[in-house]
Amino acid sequence: MSQYPDIFDLRNWDFTLLKRYKPVFSKPNKTCHLCAMGPCKLTPPAPPLLKGGDDGGLVRVGSGRVGKCGIDEKGFKAREALLDAVIGASGHVSHAARLAEDLINKFGKDCPVNMGSHTSMPTPITTLITGCTPKNIGEFKDILVYIEGQLIHLLSSVNFGTEASPEDFVSKMLHAGMLDNLAMELADVAQISAMNMPKGESNSPLVTIGIETIDTSKPVILIIGHNSTVAHEIMHLAEDRGLKDKIEVCGLCCAASDGARHSHGFKIIGNQASQIDVIKSGIADMVILDTQCIRADVVEEARKVDSIIIATTQETALGLKDLTGKSPDEASEYITRNGTGIILDKKKAAEAALKIVISEQWSVVRKRKEVEKMRSLEDEQKLLTSHPLNFSTSGLLRIGRGPIRDSEIRGVAPSIIMGDIPGIVGIFGCPEERQGSGVRDQGSEKPIPINSDSDV
Numbered sequence: 193m194s195q196y197p198d199i200f201d202l203r204n205w206d207f208t209l210l211k212r213y214k215p216v217f218s219k220p221n222k223t224c225h226l227c228a229m230g231p232c233k234l235t236p237p238a239p240p241l242l243k244g245g246d247d248g249g250l251v252r253v254g255s256g257r258v259g260k261c262g263i264d265e266k267g268f269k270a271r272e273a274l275l276d277a278v279i280g281a282s283g284h285v286s287h288a289a290r291l292a293e294d295l296i297n298k299f300g301k302d303c304p305v306n307m308g309s310h311t312s313m314p315t316p317i318t319t320l321i322t323g324c325t326p327k328n329i330g331e332f333k334d335i336l337v338y339i340e341g342q343l344i345h346l347l348s349s350v351n352f353g354t355e356a357s358p359e360d361f362v363s364k365m366l367h368a369g370m371l372d373n374l375a376m377e378l379a380d381v382a383q384i385s386a387m388n389m390p391k392g393e394s395n396s397p398l399v400t401i402g403i404e405t406i407d408t409s410k411p412v413i414l415i416i417g418h419n420s421t422v423a424h425e426i427m428h429l430a431e432d433r434g435l436k437d438k439i440e441v442c443g444l445c446c447a448a449s450d451g452a453r454h455s456h457g458f459k460i461i462g463n464q465a466s467q468i469d470v471i472k473s474g475i476a477d478m479v480i481l482d483t484q485c486i487r488a489d490v491v492e493e494a495r496k497v498d499s500i501i502i503a504t505t506q507e508t509a510l511g512l513k514d515l516t517g518k519s520p521d522e523a524s525e526y527i528t529r530n531g532t533g534i535i536l537d538k539k540k541a542a543e544a545a546l547k548i549v550i551s552e553q554w555s556v557v558r559k560r561k562e563v564e565k566m567r568s569l570e571d572e573q574k575l576l577t578s579h580p581l582n583f584s585t586s587g588l589l590r591i592g593r594g595p596i597r598d599s600e601i602r603g604v605a606p607s608i609i610m611g612d613i614p615g616i617v618g619i620f621g622c623p624e625e626r627q628g629s630g631v632r633d634q635g636s637e638k639p640i641p642i643n644s645d646s647d648v
């Protein structure tokens with residue numbers, strides 16, 4: 193296999209896989225809006241003698257309705273699927289690049305890759321794809337540049353008048369998936385190494401979970417997103433300044449899981465699906481956002497309950513004012529007065545957050561909202577515990593243990609392959625939001641039965 197493979201390096205192998213495994217495109221959409229010549233309504237191959245074409249697309253007799261650019265229905269659906277794959281991969285790649293940048297700024301480019309003693313191969317995916325085994329996190333930059341370049345080529349294939357073959361679109365989706373996995377490994381190895389997260393040891397620590405575990409008599413800082421550096425900065429700054437027992441730092445979603453991996457006093461209070469309920473409860477005095485899984489109405493809802501918002505990434509700016517160039521004092525003053533602001537420097541954001549939540553000025557606001565907050569928190573707890581998924585179950589959760597040990601995978605690989613011992617399939621994901629948090633438009637186009645899509 194080629195090192196740093198380009199799209200064509202694995203194309204033949206992808207086609208071999210496609211002969212064996214048929215792809216499924218589950219999106220029900222049949223109308224293309226990609227370019228200014230559209231919209232075009234596309235249909236699968238029609239019976240011979242079908243004629244028409246006066247409502248958008250052209251009709252080829254016997255071959256279904258195609259777009260004005262000539263793309264057929266299978267190509268259109270495969271193209272949409274490639275776009276989805278590139279969007280998803282871009283989220284992880286962007287996160288990995290921003291996280292690596294933050295960690296290099298904080299710990300230096302020579303910060304060693306350290307995945308502990310339980311694995312002899314610290315970066316298995318990276319080594320397989322690139323042929324190199326990075327020794328420090330500074331070396332991740334070149335690999336991320338490779339991934340970013342490949343993603344641009346994949347995105348360009350989605351462009352009007354470029355790729356048309358369903359098989360090639362799917363091959364490119366597999367390429368996007370490979371890049372996505374590579375970026376995810378880099379992000380996790382960087383944070384495990386730099387922030388000394390668990391490295392495969394047994395009995396990783398237990399942390400408290402559940403909204404009920406928050407002491408609302410203290411200022412509450414809630415972190416939502418994926419970039420674990422802001423939680424790291426806040427926890428360390430609070431400790432350095434003797435504020436650790438005077439504030440509550442908690443999180444939702446991935447920011448929470450990763451925050452708890454480096455700081456065991458960090459509380460996980462819910463997942464992405466409970467985001468709007470937690471925000472509306474007013475439990476948070478301060479909400480820190482980074483990127484991904486952030487609800488579009490988070491600023492509006494947070495401000496209704498007097499929660500302050502600090503956004504920390506360029507990807508999720510939400511129309512807020514950028515205060516990165518201001519001093520922590522100036523930024524804090526602006527945010528206290530206006531309720532929102534962006535600070536891209538995570539250390540400065542942490543300083544501003546602490547400064548605000550322990551300030552005299554903010555304690556007046558806190559007192560004003562305290563009664564209301566307690567009442568809404570009670571309602572919220574009832575609401576969450578009545579949910580079928582019971583978001584609010586408090587208890588203990590074992591934090592992510594880090595890399596799989598050699599003894600758990602490579603040492604037993606022959607036995608797993610030969611079927612002597614069972615393998616494990618893990619299926620993970622976030623629960624769906626409860627009814628009433630948003631309305632999903634089912635649209636007029638019905639989902640396409642899987643079988644009709646399975647013959648690319």
Ligand code: SF4
Nearest residue numbers: 224227230232259261
């Ligand atoms: S890309 Fe093709 S199918 Fe899509 S809107 Fe443009 S012309 Fe129509």
